[in-house]
Amino acid sequence: MEPSTSGGRRIITRAAELDFAFSDLPTRPLEVRVLMADPTHFDVLYVINPHMAGNVGNVDRGLARRQWESVRDAYASVGFPIEVVDAVAGLPDLVFMANQSFPGQLPNGRWAAILSYMHSPERRPEVDVVAAWYRARGAHTVHLSDPTLPFEGMGDVAWVPGRRAIVGGYGFRTHADAYPELATLFDVPVLTLKLVDERFYHLDTCLQIIDDRTALYVPCAFNQEGIELLQQAFPRLVEIPEEEAAVGLACNGHSPDGRHFIVHRGARRTVAAVRSLGLTPIEVDTGEFIKSGGSVYCMKLMVP
Numbered sequence: 001m002e003p004s005t006s007g008g009r010r011i012i013t014r015a016a017e018l019d020f021a022f023s024d025l026p027t028r029p030l031e032v033r034v035l036m037a038d039p040t041h042f043d044v045l046y047v048i049n050p051h052m053a054g055n056v057g058n059v060d061r062g063l064a065r066r067q068w069e070s071v072r073d074a075y076a077s078v079g080f081p082i083e084v085v086d087a088v089a090g091l092p093d094l095v096f097m098a099n100q101s102f103p104g105q106l107p108n109g110r111w112a113a114i115l116s117y118m119h120s121p122e123r124r125p126e127v128d129v130v131a132a133w134y135r136a137r138g139a140h141t142v143h144l145s146d147p148t149l150p151f152e153g154m155g156d157v158a159w160v161p162g163r164r165a166i167v168g169g170y171g172f173r174t175h176a177d178a179y180p181e182l183a184t185l186f187d188v189p190v191l192t193l194k195l196v197d198e199r200f201y202h203l204d205t206c207l208q209i210i211d212d213r214t215a216l217y218v219p220c221a222f223n224q225e226g227i228e229l230l231q232q233a234f235p236r237l238v239e240i241p242e243e244e245a246a247v248g249l250a251c252n253g254h255s256p257d258g259r260h261f262i263v264h265r266g267a268r269r270t271v272a273a274v275r276s277l278g279l280t281p282i283e284v285d286t287g288e289f290i291k292s293g294g295s296v297y298c299m300k301l302m303v304p
Contacts, residue, residue, distance in 0.1 A: 038087040095294075
């Protein structure tokens with residue numbers, strides 16, 4: 001799963017290849033709404049990541065709903081309207097709305113969503129549900145040219161806030177060969193990072209980009225080449241403690257506006273780190289969802 005060489009210099013894999021700052025790139029509009037999925041059918045019914053092991057059938061659905069509502073309310077409290085996709089029986093992980101798509105603005109200005117092909121067969125039907133939501137709102141939906149290439153949307157791919165650049169992870173759920181096509185579709189540079197620790201199976205469990213200079217990361221999740229690329233890309237690169245990130249998914253918190261950071265409660269050192277960056281932490285309980293390997297960032301999708 002090494003990165004493809006196609007796409008020329010728009011695919012950046014090493015620090016030495018990064019010859020620009022994100023702040024030099026064209027701007028793009030920030031997302032203004034939050035999309036979530038109703039948690040009625042959330043459960044742990046199978047094991048597709050290490051966090052799920054031992055948790056099959058061990059979800060308190062009433063508590064999960066209250067926790068989901070606390071995440072919803074946290075976004076609303078900082079000014080983001082919430083839209084909700086209906087729950088679907090048999091799709092317990094639909095609630096992790098970051099994974100089924102990657103939305104963004106094409107070079108012609110049109111809003112588009114690149115649809116995922118989930119690595120695990122159990123999750124593939126979720127994509128049709130999310131695609132229907134996009135189409136009902138006039139968004140252009142796109143499959144990668146190889147529709148069976150593993151690609152898990154914003155679980156592994158992130159826009160640099162306010163800039164036309166993408167950072168993408170690969171190694172467990174998304175194949176590196178997806179990134180040259182994303183670079184071409186959006187006409188942007190893509191920094192690719194190899195994930196090497198299965199506890200951090202998605203990029204959103206080990207990297208959170210705050211702005212075009214600042215990011216939080218978990219060093220053990222990346223190889224040395226990836227660490228050096230992140231150090232080059234983000235002048236303010238802040239390490240999140242491995243134990244808080246692995247157990248409490250602290251690096252799966254989220255800053256929707258560059259001013260607040262919504263995070264699973266109890267990550268004391270992570271909260272101190274985000275305070276030191278001038279962010280206001282908002283602690284919520286996502287413990288039932290952590291049993292399935294997801295927390296705040298996984299539970300929402302930012303959309304235009």
